[in-house]
């Protein structure tokens with residue numbers, strides 16, 4: 433391991449950089465050394481193997497890892513994620529991939545991450561499209577990745593600057609219970625008493641007419657000490673504690689109350705409830721729900737069950753029977769987060785649904801990723817072939833609404849249309865129509 437230092441101060445002077453280049457690529461290592469020195473990075477450690485990264489991360493602070501994409505660089509985000517899972521890192525360093533472009537053209541020297549359609553076909557033997565897709569996945573895991581190939585100091589500095597502008601994310605928020613978050617005892621108390629739990633409703637729209645055509649019920653928990661606890665923290669704890677039925681029954685009661693208020697105002701809108709495979713497979717669930725709806729005088733068609741992917745499907749035969757029983761009783765069933773996780777296509781192929789919801793990640797990426805657009809188009813076509821309704825989730829950008837209509841997706845929900853609303857605001861917005 434070598435240490436290079438530079439006495440001149442600059443915007444990058446305080447940056448702690450780790451470079452990873454193979455021993456076989458002396459000219460690449462030299463190029464990198466020259467670049468870093470030219471932009472006055474003072475603290476550079478150079479290594480030749482991925483295996484040296486763990487100890488360096490643990491013993492010192494590293495802000496950026498600059499790595500040859502072909503010689504280990506591609507694996508750096510995976511390594512960071514694995515290290516973090518074993519022993520949480522305070523934060524992830526940024527990763528800057530470097531490599532040789534195989535096509536030299538006008539774009540030579542620009543940071544590929546900044547380009548919507550990079551004209552350089554390959555970097556270090558890997559297609560730019562594949563690298564951008566991999567960088568997006570890394571970003572989703574909380575690791576910022578940028579790219580630079582060829583070019584001079586200015587291009588290198590620009591790529592580094594662009595990377596540093598994105599705040600270092602620790603990890604996707606809410607994948608775990610933070611140490612000062614709610615305890616299991618808090619969860620048990622909240623679910624058994626219903627205290628501080630409430631339901632919000634996110635309207636779903638006809639994207640062409642912008643009329644509200646339904647809503648999804650979303651759980652909220654305002655913990656007295658912690659504040660708002662997101663479902664991504666609460667639901668896994670509920671599942672771990674085996675309290676999913678208690679949660680479902682809480683939401684179900686609130687949703688039936690909502691349907692009764694809507695009925696009293698002569699508004700007919702279906703409300704969707706989220707339920708895991710385990711909840712859906714509860715013996716007698718469909719019968720119990722049907723009786724409750726009948727007592728309330730609300731048709732089952734107005735209560736939609738969204739099958740979430742947060743728990744694995746242990747018994748496909750039982751799940752299929754349970755979904756069919758719900759449908760037979762008149763409850764529409766929807767497949768949530770289609771495309772996320774590995775088994776949603778399998779579920780769609782083997783079971784019968786009334787609706788499929790395109791996962792928000794594809795919708796959010798549709799402007800910048802041709803493959804996200806392709807997945808949306810394919811899902812819309814699949815839904816048409818299978819006679820299913822299709823709903824796009826996570827529409828954050830108003831300009832995607834028209835694009836979704838053109839791709840054949842007529843309904844959707846997302847912040848660009850409406851955020852999840854408190855019940856009184858939801859009632860106000862549907863009563864005004």
Ligand code: C2E
Nearest residue numbers: 650651663664683706707708740826827828846847848852
């Ligand atoms: P989901 O069912 O896919 O719900 C959609 C999530 O996307 C909600 O997050 C919603 O607030 C959020 N969202 C809506 N529009 C946008 C947007 O434009 N951009 C972005 N980035 N997000 C948007 P929320 O409420 O945090 O819920 C997360 C997940 O937790 C839900 O995903 C669902 O799987 C689960 N969940 C929520 N409520 C319940 C519940 O009552 N029961 C069960 N079993 N699961 C629930």
Ligand code: MG
Nearest residue numbers: 648706738768
């Ligand atoms: Mg849902």
Ligand code: MG
Nearest residue numbers: 768769789825
């Ligand atoms: Mg969803």
